[in-house]
Amino acid sequence: MINVILADDQTIVREGLKMILSLYDEINIIGEAENGEQLIKLLENSLPDVILMDVRMPIMDGVQATKIIKDNYKNVKIIILTTFNDDEYIFKAIKNGADGYLLKDAGSEYIIKAIKSVYNGAMLLDPEVTVKVVKAFNSIIKNQSFNGSHDINNKLDLLTPREMEVAKLVSQGKNNKDICQILFLTEGTVKNYVTRILGKLELNSRTELALFINQTNV
Template sequence: MINVIVADDQELVREGIKMILSLYEEINILGEAENGKQLIMLLEKLQPDVILMDVRMPIMDGVEATKIIKEKYKNVKVIILTTFNEDEYIFKAIKNRADGYLLKDAGSEYIIKAIKSVYNGAMLLDPEVTVKVVKAFNLITNEKQSFDNLKHKLDVLTPREIDVAKLVAQGKSNKDICKILFLTEGTVKNYVTRVLEKLELNSRTELAVFVSQAGI
């Protein structure tokens, strides 16, 4: 059973998501929140596995809430719900280690897939959002990375580390990578940690953005 909390300032959206989730026996809806502050207070009493959270909310938005959640509740997974006109929020939430990104109009099966993916330690980035994420990366860092710069960064990775990076970018969990590359889970975990350190990245989602930019 995967315990989920839904956070969105629009009641209609919350009700719609809860209705979708209620159709699946493996999902248990623990609670809901109207904003990030209310969500943080809720986490003092409840212990969800996954949070589905709107990126733009009053009082405290999803970006700030994600930062606090990842600092205080490291095992809680955060999936950001977004629309196409919220570029300025996207990479900031990724920098705060959000585990996934979904468009608000995603289908029910895709939402469930996202919840299961992040629950199992993988990362899920909606393909339709990827271009927006890369664009946000470039805008927020104010440094559009050239191909040569990306190639230079890739040179610090071993062939096996590049293999791992590609699989992470495809949304594979450590267990998935173990089976594909015939490695132990501990070895895969060490590879992921080294890749993030070498590329000076903070999360699997940032790594997915990097791989997309580098074209590997």
């Protein structure tokens, strides 16, 4: 059973999501919130596996809420709900540790797939808006200074060959169990590799790692 909390300021959106998710026995809605502040208070008593959260909300938006939640509840997965024109917000949410994003008008099967994917440790990038987010990521990351004169490719040189293998598999959307089977490693070892990779590259999430690797042509 995957416990889910919905966060969206529009009642009609929450009701629609509840209707969709109620059709699947493996999904359990344990709470709702109208904004990020309300959501964070809710987490004090009800900790979910996955949060579906609108990026634009009053009082506290999804970008701010993502940072606070990831700082305090690292194991809670966050999927950002967005419209096609919210790519700037999405990128900021990914920088804050969001595990992925999908469009609000996504089909029911895709929403369920998204929840299961992030729950199992994979990242989720909606193909319809990924190109815009990758462009934003590329523009920002190429203007950053990595250890002085190091460029992006030199940054990758910090990774061991095995870490590079794991990073590439993460960028392909593989979850920890998939990587275990492909590289014949234990799940704990894979988790340790991912943690070290994120630390070396100064990234915050698997999703951000996937964006980083996919724009390096390695």
